[in-house]
Amino acid sequence: MELLTGLWLGMPVWVWLGFLAIVLAILAFDLGVLHRQAHEIELRESLWLSAFYIGLGLLWAGAVWWIYARYGGSEALDPRIATLPDAGSRAAEAVKLYLTGYLLEKALAMDNVFVIAMIFSYFAVPRIYQHRVLFWGILGVILLRGLMIGLGAALVLNMAWILYVFAGVLLLTGLKMFKDADALPSIEDNPVLRFLKERLRLTSELHGQRFFVRQPAVPGGPALLHATPLFLCLVLVELADVVFAIDSVPAIFAITPDPFIVYTSNIFAILGLRALYFALAAMVHRFHYLKYALALVLVFIGLKILVGHGLLGLQVPAMLSLGVTVGLLLGGVAVSLWASRGKAGA
Numbered sequence: 001m002e003l004l005t006g007l008w009l010g011m012p013v014w015v016w017l018g019f020l021a022i023v024l025a026i027l028a029f030d031l032g033v034l035h036r037q038a039h040e041i042e043l044r045e046s047l048w049l050s051a052f053y054i055g056l057g058l059l060w061a062g063a064v065w066w067i068y069a070r071y072g073g074s075e076a077l078d079p080r081i082a083t084l085p086d087a088g089s090r091a092a093e094a095v096k097l098y099l100t101g102y103l104l105e106k107a108l109a110m111d112n113v114f115v116i117a118m119i120f121s122y123f124a125v126p127r128i129y130q131h132r133v134l135f136w137g138i139l140g141v142i143l144l145r146g147l148m149i150g151l152g153a154a155l156v157l158n159m160a161w162i163l164y165v166f167a168g169v170l171l172l173t174g175l176k177m178f179k180d181a182d183a184l185p186s187i188e189d190n191p192v193l194r195f196l197k198e199r200l201r202l203t204s205e206l207h208g209q210r211f212f213v214r215q216p217a218v219p220g221g222p223a224l225l226h227a228t229p230l231f232l233c234l235v236l237v238e239l240a241d242v243v244f245a246i247d248s249v250p251a252i253f254a255i256t257p258d259p260f261i262v263y264t265s266n267i268f269a270i271l272g273l274r275a276l277y278f279a280l281a282a283m284v285h286r287f288h289y290l291k292y293a294l295a296l297v298l299v300f301i302g303l304k305i306l307v308g309h310g311l312l313g314l315q316v317p318a319m320l321s322l323g324v325t326v327g328l329l330l331g332g333v334a335v336s337l338w339a340s341r342g343k344a345g346a
Helices: 012-035 045-072 087-122 127-158 162-179 190-197 227-255 259-271 273-286 291-313 318-339
Strands: 212-214 224-228
Touching: 012 045, 012 259, 045 087, 045 259, 045 273, 087 127, 087 227, 087 259, 087 273, 087 291, 087 318, 127 162, 127 227, 127 273, 162 227, 162 273, 162 291, 190 227, 190 291, 227 259, 227 291, 259 273, 291 318
Parallel strands: none
Antiparallel strands: 212 224
């Protein structure tokens, strides 16, 4: 019992285990009930699923309030929470930080949707099989983010100067994203894809939802294990998230160093990525200027670190960060929709 009630990264172990149990239950419900049979996810279903996952993410804000009202006292790892005088204030601050992080990760995930759409298009994966790739991709993301956030938390808590490195990464990434907003990544030239094509036995076509099949390498020969193009697609989707995490993990640690808020906001934002993909993939052309807004958000967060921890020592309030993030993203969406209003039926 002491093991479950003991603190790990600022929270009792049972709170972490409870959160992971909730995530596994959501994934089991998704795969075992909503998508027991492979089917093509249409726009209407995608919008309902997106609303469902966004609702779960917002509902978790209530759980954050309850958790930090009871366990986010002076031992909280974010000093902005720990130094507040009462449980209600600490809980309210934690909710603001969670919502800011959730919104930021959700917005950055939208940029990942554009890359995933290109990967599916390159491998000509039918919509009926895309959900399977995204589902297994999400499982990999949950493990990968846990490792990256654990490492990031250790660095932030033990080497405060690492935040300046994060700030530099965010500024450079934001400026590069702004500069290359019109550029399209080349799937064919990806070095990982070239390496896999040279090293693996591959089938020339898809075999339903299967990542691997057994078939003869030569006519009449023994059946050997072959990877299908769907497996290559899965690898590139996971790789895209690694690249995406290099931007998003420093960005969320710029919001708060609290690992529990960082991880839970990340996971709830990513859980809805599959549903968000099917809702947005057909409308990618209508959100061109969102990339510019995301670039400005990253630059803003990088400057916030420098202003708050280095140049002026001024802490930017959580509500201001949330307001600027929301304003930039809404502005990017509004400009995109206005500029593409004549292409709605494209």
